[in-house]
Amino acid sequence: MSQTSSRFEVGGISVSPDHYINGKRVSSPQTFEDRSPLDWSLLLGEMARGDHDTARQAVDAAYEAFSGWAELKPAQRAEYMHRLAELIDAKSADIARVECLDMAMLQESLELRVIPRGARNFRAYADLAVKHEERVWSSNNTDNRVIRMPSGVSVIITPWNAPFMLSTWKCAPALAAGNTVILKPAEWSPLTASIFADLIDEAGFPPGVFNIVQGYGEEVGDSLVKDPRVRRISFTGSPETGKIIGAAAAENLVPFTAELGGKSPLIVFADADVDAAARKTAGQYDDSGQVCMAGTRLLVEESIQDEFLEKFLNYTSEHVLGDSRNPETTISPMIHPEHLQSVDGFVQRAVADGNRVVTGGKIWKEDGLWYEPTLIEPRSNDVEIVQKEVFGPVLTLQTFADEKEAVELANSTEYGLAGMIYTKDAELANRVGRAVRAGTVWVNCFLIRDLTAPFGGTGISGIGREGGDYALDFHSDLKTLQILQSSLND
Ligand code: NAD
Numbered sequence: 444m445s446q447t448s449s450r451f452e453v454g455g456i457s458v459s460p461d462h463y464i465n466g467k468r469v470s471s472p473q474t475f476e477d478r479s480p481l482d483w484s485l486l487l488g489e490m491a492r493g494d495h496d497t498a499r500q501a502v503d504a505a506y507e508a509f510s511g512w513a514e515l516k517p518a519q520r521a522e523y524m525h526r527l528a529e530l531i532d533a534k535s536a537d538i539a540r541v542e543c544l545d546m547a548m549l550q551e552s553l554e555l556r557v558i559p560r561g562a563r564n565f566r567a568y569a570d571l572a573v574k575h576e577e578r579v580w581s582s583n584n585t586d587n588r589v590i591r592m593p594s595g596v597s598v599i600i601t602p603w604n605a606p607f608m609l610s611t612w613k614c615a616p617a618l619a620a621g622n623t624v625i626l627k628p629a630e631w632s633p634l635t636a637s638i639f640a641d642l643i644d645e646a647g648f649p650p651g652v653f654n655i656v657q658g659y660g661e662e663v664g665d666s667l668v669k670d671p672r673v674r675r676i677s678f679t680g681s682p683e684t685g686k687i688i689g690a691a692a693a694e695n696l697v698p699f700t701a702e703l704g705g706k707s708p709l710i711v712f713a714d715a716d717v718d719a720a721a722r723k724t725a726g727q728y729d730d731s732g733q734v735c736m737a738g739t740r741l742l743v744e745e746s747i748q749d750e751f752l753e754k755f756l757n758y759t760s761e762h763v764l765g766d767s768r769n770p771e772t773t774i775s776p777m778i779h780p781e782h783l784q785s786v787d788g789f790v791q792r793a794v795a796d797g798n799r800v801v802t803g804g805k806i807w808k809e810d811g812l813w814y815e816p817t818l819i820e821p822r823s824n825d826v827e828i829v830q831k832e833v834f835g836p837v838l839t840l841q842t843f844a845d846e847k848e849a850v851e852l853a854n855s856t857e858y859g860l861a862g863m864i865y866t867k868d869a870e871l872a873n874r875v876g877r878a879v880r881a882g883t884v885w886v887n888c889f890l891i892r893d894l895t896a897p898f899g900g901t902g903i904s905g906i907g908r909e910g911g912d913y914a915l916d917f918h919s920d921l922k923t924l925q926i927l928q929s930s931l932n933d
Contacts (some may be wrong), residue, residue, distance in 0.1 A: 446565040449762050451488045454540040460490045461638035465504035466650030479549035480812050481778045490633050493663030498508035501654045502670045505623040508651025513593035513621040521569035527646040531562040542607055546632040547767045547775045548730050560612035567894040572619040586926050591919035593621025595674030598667045603629035603681040603778055604733045616914035626655045627664050627791055631779050671695045677919055682903040700917055704832040705860030708853035709738025713746045717866035721751055723889055728816040729785040731777045731835035736861040742852050745842045764813045776812035783812050784833030793819055793828035824885050830856050840897035850878045859901030
């Protein structure tokens with residue numbers, strides 16, 4: 444039975460605690476608490492806790508809606524998506540306010556950069572699907588044409604960091620490709636997904652085309668990825684969960700794409716603009732280091748180690764830990780007490796294991812979720828603090844003697860999400876940029892994205908690529924139509 448629970452207010456914005464299935468709000472008998480990392484005593488709301496039955500209802504709805512949505516032309520689907528992008532733009536300050544309270548990312552960067560990217564995601568994919576030209580060629584006396592067929596129901600599972608941006612980034616290509624979507628946001632930051640559903644509703648998407656279910660990964664998430672009617676699974680999260688979902692996808696032979704964790708190298712060569720590199724590097728503490736692509740392993744050429752470290756520590760000392768709503772704050776609290784303890788656990792194990800803390804190294808104050816910006820000099824390359832993703836404001840500093848050693852260190856973990864190189868030497872940048880094993884490598888810049896470029900990771904940082912045509916292809920079944928030349932009437 445469909446029913447609705449009462450909406451609650453967060454930052455003056457009305458939020459529904461319920462799932463959004465087949466164009467309606469649907470509640471669950473059980474709920475889970477959502478608290479604010481800015482003040483853990485603040486209960487933001489009780490969200491519907493989806494279960495197996497919720498997942499079944501959502502797949503029923505998406506499955507039923509599929510043929511109608513798939514039959515539309517890309518330009519017709521684009522109209523809905525552009526309408527949604529306008530609504531996101533109009534509401535972006537509200538969404539930023541709620542996301543700041545829910546996951547504590549700095550409000551200013553949410554408002555200026557992160558939430559507007561949600562609208563850009565929808566515009567980019569709407570336009571790309573319309574512009575798409577089918578590949579056509581002749582061979583063996585036949586005319587060939589590659590056709591993208593919508594593939595069915597796409598399940599999208601997202602993590603708690605930057606939830607609105609990541610959800611829109613992953614849902615937009617699936618909708619543009621003609622698939623219907625079920626989004627399962629993370630249970631630690633569920634609120635802006637619920638606002639996303641309100642906007643989808645306001646944009647007039649047909650019922651069942653876009654559905655969201657709230658709840659725990661091991662419950663409703665597990666049921667979703669195991670439903671055999673689901674034809675695509677697109678996941679962003681940790682490698683550990685990626686393996687579990689990948690196994691479920693394999694069971695039903697469902698194509699699966701995974702954007703996973705990182706432990707990316709940030710390499711500073713002696714000829715680099717050391718000041719710019721040190722500033723950018725220290726800037727990575729902003730969202731408490733809860734950024735998958737962060738360059739957490741600093742690799743610095745021996746000859747500039749002292750200069751780099753002095754500048755880096757100066758920039759780090761300028762950080763202001765505080766309430767993310769305050770424009771002066773540069774370091775937000777961490778998402779959850781459990782995550783704070785996990786980060787501290789990494790640091791304390793590193794200390795016990797003989798690695799040197801250069802700065803930071805502890806929880807900032809007892810009554811909050813901030814962790815001090817931390818730099819560790821590891822005693823060797825194979826220790827846990829160098830080899831495992833911490834997902835917090837914790838960087839390691841190692842030095843290298845030459846290009847060969849820099850590349851060896853850069854490629855010495857199981858991860859391969861991103862890499863950053865600071866140098867003024869074009870040939871060196873090109874050589875090292877190609878040699879670093881990662882999905883994206885930035886030279887003298889960081890986090891700049893062209894939405895048509897492929898995005899993903901190698902090693903345990905991911906499977907497959909999203910972004911641009913790569914994501915549209917993923918959510919489609921490609922068909923080759925081959926016709927014997929001169930065999931058809933005009
Ligand atoms: P997580 O793997 O714990 O959870 C991610 C999502 O998976 C959540 O929605 C969770 O409810 C769901 N889930 C958990 N178990 C499930 C199961 N058995 N079946 C179905 N769904 C399940 O990750 P997290 O802690 O939310 O996010 C942090 C991780 O995400 C870090 O490793 C980070 O690097 C990574 N991340 C990667 C990218 C990228 O683009 N590569 C971007 C952001 C975050």
